[in-house]
Amino acid sequence: MNTAENTSEALLSLKNISLSFGGVKALTDISFDIKKGEIRAIIGPNGAGKSSMLNVINGFYHPQEGEVWFNGNLRGSLKPHEIARQGIARTFQNIALFKGMSTLDNLMTGRITKMHANIFWQAIWKGKAEREELEHREKVEHIIDFLEIQAIRKTPVGRLPYGLQKRVELGRALAAESKLLLLDEPMAGMNVEEKEDMCRFVLDVHEEFGTTIALIEHDMGVVMDIADRVVVLDYGRKIGDGFPDEIRADQNVIDAYLGVSHD
Amino acid sequence: MFYRESGDFKSNYAADQQTFPIKFDRIGVAIFLVFAFFIVPFIINDYWEKSIIVPVLVWSLAALGLNILTGYCGLVSLGTGGFMAVGAYASYKLTTSFPELNMFLVILFSGGITALVGILFGLPSLRIKGFYLAVATLAAQFFLIWLFNKVPWFYNSSASGMITVPERTIFGIAVTGSNSPPWATYLFCLIFVVVFAVIARNLTRGRLGRSWMAIRDMDIAAEIIGVAPLSAKLSAFAISSFYIGLSGALFFSVYLGAAEPTEAFGIDKSFLVLFMIIIGGLGSIFGSFIGAAFMFLLPVLFKNIMVGGFGWPTDMVQHLIFMLVGALIMFFLIVEPHGLAQLWRVTKEKLRLWPFPH
Amino acid sequence: MSPVILNTIEVILNGLMTGVMYSLVALGFVLIFKASGIFNYAQGVMALFAALTLVGFQTGQVPFSHLINVIFGTNYHNWSNGINTFLAIVLTMLVMIALAWLVERVVLRHLVNQEQIILFMATIGLAFFMEGLGDLMWGANIKVLDVGLPSGGSFWLEDVTREWASEGSEYYGMYIDVLDVWAAGIAVVLVIALTIFSQYTKTGRALRAVADDHQAALTVGISLRTIWVVVWSIAGFVALVAGIMWGSKSGIQFSLSLIALKALPVLILGGFTSIPGAIIGGLVIGVGEKLFEFGIGPLIGGATENWFAYVLALLFLMFRPQGLFGDKIIERV
Numbered sequence: 001m002n003t004a005e006n007t008s009e010a011l012l013s014l015k016n017i018s019l020s021f022g023g024v025k026a027l028t029d030i031s032f033d034i035k036k037g038e039i040r041a042i043i044g045p046n047g048a049g050k051s052s053m054l055n056v057i058n059g060f061y062h063p064q065e066g067e068v069w070f071n072g073n074l075r076g077s078l079k080p081h082e083i084a085r086q087g088i089a090r091t092f093q094n095i096a097l098f099k100g101m102s103t104l105d106n107l108m109t110g111r112i113t114k115m116h117a118n119i120f121w122q123a124i125w126k127g128k129a130e131r132e133e134l135e136h137r138e139k140v141e142h143i144i145d146f147l148e149i150q151a152i153r154k155t156p157v158g159r160l161p162y163g164l165q166k167r168v169e170l171g172r173a174l175a176a177e178s179k180l181l182l183l184d185e186p187m188a189g190m191n192v193e194e195k196e197d198m199c200r201f202v203l204d205v206h207e208e209f210g211t212t213i214a215l216i217e218h219d220m221g222v223v224m225d226i227a228d229r230v231v232v233l234d235y236g237r238k239i240g241d242g243f244p245d246e247i248r249a250d251q252n253v254i255d256a257y258l259g260v261s262h263d
Numbered sequence: 264m265f266y267r268e269s270g271d272f273k274s275n276y277a278a279d280q281q282t283f284p285i286k287f288d289r290i291g292v293a294i295f296l297v298f299a300f301f302i303v304p305f306i307i308n309d310y311w312e313k314s315i316i317v318p319v320l321v322w323s324l325a326a327l328g329l330n331i332l333t334g335y336c337g338l339v340s341l342g343t344g345g346f347m348a349v350g351a352y353a354s355y356k357l358t359t360s361f362p363e364l365n366m367f368l369v370i371l372f373s374g375g376i377t378a379l380v381g382i383l384f385g386l387p388s389l390r391i392k393g394f395y396l397a398v399a400t401l402a403a404q405f406f407l408i409w410l411f412n413k414v415p416w417f418y419n420s421s422a423s424g425m426i427t428v429p430e431r432t433i434f435g436i437a438v439t440g441s442n443s444p445p446w447a448t449y450l451f452c453l454i455f456v457v458v459f460a461v462i463a464r465n466l467t468r469g470r471l472g473r474s475w476m477a478i479r480d481m482d483i484a485a486e487i488i489g490v491a492p493l494s495a496k497l498s499a500f501a502i503s504s505f506y507i508g509l510s511g512a513l514f515f516s517v518y519l520g521a522a523e524p525t526e527a528f529g530i531d532k533s534f535l536v537l538f539m540i541i542i543g544g545l546g547s548i549f550g551s552f553i554g555a556a557f558m559f560l561l562p563v564l565f566k567n568i569m570v571g572g573f574g575w576p577t578d579m580v581q582h583l584i585f586m587l588v589g590a591l592i593m594f595f596l597i598v599e600p601h602g603l604a605q606l607w608r609v610t611k612e613k614l615r616l617w618p619f620p621h
Numbered sequence: 622m623s624p625v626i627l628n629t630i631e632v633i634l635n636g637l638m639t640g641v642m643y644s645l646v647a648l649g650f651v652l653i654f655k656a657s658g659i660f661n662y663a664q665g666v667m668a669l670f671a672a673l674t675l676v677g678f679q680t681g682q683v684p685f686s687h688l689i690n691v692i693f694g695t696n697y698h699n700w701s702n703g704i705n706t707f708l709a710i711v712l713t714m715l716v717m718i719a720l721a722w723l724v725e726r727v728v729l730r731h732l733v734n735q736e737q738i739i740l741f742m743a744t745i746g747l748a749f750f751m752e753g754l755g756d757l758m759w760g761a762n763i764k765v766l767d768v769g770l771p772s773g774g775s776f777w778l779e780d781v782t783r784e785w786a787s788e789g790s791e792y793y794g795m796y797i798d799v800l801d802v803w804a805a806g807i808a809v810v811l812v813i814a815l816t817i818f819s820q821y822t823k824t825g826r827a828l829r830a831v832a833d834d835h836q837a838a839l840t841v842g843i844s845l846r847t848i849w850v851v852v853w854s855i856a857g858f859v860a861l862v863a864g865i866m867w868g869s870k871s872g873i874q875f876s877l878s879l880i881a882l883k884a885l886p887v888l889i890l891g892g893f894t895s896i897p898g899a900i901i902g903g904l905v906i907g908v909g910e911k912l913f914e915f916g917i918g919p920l921i922g923g924a925t926e927n928w929f930a931y932v933l934a935l936l937f938l939m940f941r942p943q944g945l946f947g948d949k950i951i952e953r954v
Binding site: 098109 | 465479483
Binding site: 337339386387390391393394395397398399401402404405406408409412413414530534537541573575576578579582583584585586587588589590591592593596597600 | 660687688691727728731732735737738739741742743745746747748749750751752753754756757761879882885886888889921922923924925927928931932934935938939942
């Protein structure tokens with residue numbers, strides 16, 4: 001396999017990632033890549049290491065071994081907010097919105113990496129600070145229209161119902177206009193209609209903004225429908241990687257889901 | 264019927280983002296400011312200046328400062344008294360070392376020096392949070408007070424260990440010392456309070472304010488979406504300490520005139536300011552003002568009624584006030600954690616929709 | 622031995638004794654924190670309140686006498702010449718239990734599921750309330766508490782240590798307050814009793830279950846509210862013991878609650894959930910501040926005890942935020 005060629009077409013590639021917490025191995029020797037413009041699903045039973053995988057990708061956990069290549073560069077030891085600046089945004093399995101702030105402010109915070117007015121201009125609310133605020137407000141309003149959350153623009157998100165909170169969180173991640181969008185179970189706990197809405201949003205985002213998406217999801221129907229390629233984890237190891245049809249037929253994957261004992 | 268939002272439509276984002284989106288509010292604030300700047304100076308007397316208005320203004324600045332740190336950034340500090348002392352001693356050293364320095368600059372520089380000290384003691388906030396940090400700020404409180412007590416350089420080796428402000432003038436009118444007219448000290452404080460309240464409002468509604476609130480609401484998520492915790496927390500500490508330093512400098516040089524660190528800036532002051540923002544409203548500029556006024560004036564009122572009116576002994580009234588304050592803190596945290604400011608907002612919202620509540 | 626070494630030993634011993642007092646207050650914090658996740662700032666004031674109440678009963682004061690006298694123009698002060706110390710302790714304990722019940726009923730119940738920092742600030746409010754209440758009930762004058770514990774220096778120790786000193790040196794022997802030794806002994810007994818209670822009684826097991834996991838404890842039928850009342854009562858008992866010790870040593874006054882603030886850095890060193898941590902943390906701080914004052918204090922102006930504990934805790938936090946005995950914190954999203 002030619003590494004150079006591989007990284008040039010992939011937006012993100014992970015090579016031989018291993019992560020452990022004081023002796024407990026969370027991820028073992030995992031390699032896969034995410035190509036520009038695709039929807040990549042990560043699936044696996046509970047405790048397989050999916051969320052840990054996302055945490056490695058956005059730099060919240062630092063793997064003991066392995067390399068992360070993003071946008072053609074080998075990533076050094078960066079802090080999560082520096083990685084966000086490079087163009088990775090995400091949502092969380094358990095909603096992690098800023099509960100005391102309004103929907104609008106949550107989305108504006110999503111754009112924080114793109115705002116640069118210094119403290120002096122911010123203090124007097126003139127010049128660059130005011131211009132910037134209006135510019136970004138316009139971008140954010142576009143996302144608000146897109147997600148159909150105009151009515152709750154000024155509501156503190158702590159007061160919103162679960163489904164809407166999930167949508168606002170997606171909005172906050174979208175607001176970052178990232179190169180790579182990580183979605184951690186965006187449809188967990190939703191009913192069928194809400195799931196359909198959410199699927200539509202994910203696909204629309206993908207088409208309208210051309211964003212590359214990595215997605216963790218338990219609902220196989222959804223995964224098989226919207227993902228371009230799927231990677232399967234179990235007990236911190238990669239047990240399958242390929243197009244949805246291949247995964248569906250893969251004996252290892254079926255065993256993992258049906259619970260065949262490991263020898 | 265007069266207080267309405269309906270029909271007051273915004274056609275651009277700038278109008279939608281202004282501080283007082285409702286026309287009636289804007290008119291009210293304008294009238295209030297005209298009154299404060301052009302009428303009050305002519306009618307203010309010594310009693311109102313010394314016992315009510317100037318202290319409330321000064322405490323409002325301190326409450327604004329702590330509210331930026333605690334209410335907006337979620338970092339609880341019990342070191343407010345110590346930081347006020349830094350502002351006070353900085354202004355003392357500046358006025359005595361540079362007699363020609365303009366008093367406005369003295370106060371501003373005092374705030375700047377306090378900001379630097381604040382950053383120093385804010386460094387632990389990068390690793391610790393919650394009440395761990397609250398305890399760490401106690402170190403600032405006790406260490407700073409000890410320092411000002413023990414190092415003669417800070418009090419110019421005066422025999423009593425106290426610091427006393429020299430008389431300084433602006434445009435020939437004394438603003439510090441015993442010869443300063445009430446209207447001058449009042450206006451001097453008012454200018455600082457109004458200017459810095461506007462700045463606080465601007466900072467908290469923009470990028471910086473959002474990064475503070477993001478850290479407050481969920482620090483891990485904030486970092487992952489791109490808020491740098493280091494700069495967010497340290498800027499909160501710096502700006503908060505700047506305000507508290509301003510307040511300490513004014514408290515000493517304009518209000519007290521002479522001070523001794525343990526008495527004037529003890530731990531009880533740290534609690535007082537914390538209570539102001541809890542009762543006024545965490546994360547509210549307006550709340551900082553009503554909290555400061557409420558917490559300062561409540562004991563004054565009680566003393567006037569009970570000691571002056573009923574002739575009860577002072578120490579007993581003091582104990583009653585302690586109980587009342589403690590009970591109020593618990594009451595507000597249980598019933599309305601957003602304080603008086605939220606009560607005001609809810610009332611306004613109801614009024615705005617009246618008589619059609621749905 | 623040279624007097625310098627002997628002096629140092631004396632400083633260390635005195636530090637240990639002071640440390641025991643800090644540990645006693647810290648113990649109350651740990652008990653409440655483990656059972657309810659509440660960082661009870663009022664623990665120190667509870668000790669003050671308990672001591673005030675004890676003296677009040679002992680000397681037969683009429684509660685709220687000042688208030689009553691002012692309102693009704695009467696002149697009540699004492700209803701008797703006082704009662705037996707043991708009985709007074711029992712009565713005080715009953716007051717502390719009633720207080721625990723009230724706190725649960727009026728405050729805690731309404732703050733379930735709030736953030737820890739909100740609860741912390743609520744206990745600061747509680748501290749102010751109780752401080753006012755204690756003074757209003759019993760008067761704010763400094764009181765002497767005497768429950769019959771021996772106090773004063775130990776002549777025996779002075780004699781023995783004087784002989785240790787090298788020939789010809791002017792050394793007058795070590796001074797250790799007997800009361801401090803008693804306090805240390807009582808603290809040890811208290812810790813053993815608490816350990817037995819939590820290991821071998823049904824309530825104790827329930828306490829540990831709640832400390833481990835509130836939700837799980839609820840599902841097996843443990844009443845959280847009862848547990849909270851029990852824990853606050855126990856903390857009230859610990860406060861009473863601490864109040865008796867501090868009060869016997871230096872009189873009952875407002876500064877007692879400030880001394881109790883020192884329990885906070887103790888907790889940071891020891892970790893919030895560890896009883897041995899509270900004890901060792903208390904001893905470390907006690908010895909540390911006495912040694913620092915003895916060795917370095919004179920060079921920088923003295924009175925370093927005011928801040929040493931806090932600055933030590935601050936430095937400690939920079940390097941080991943979870944405390945000496947706490948578990949490493951793994952953050953997750």
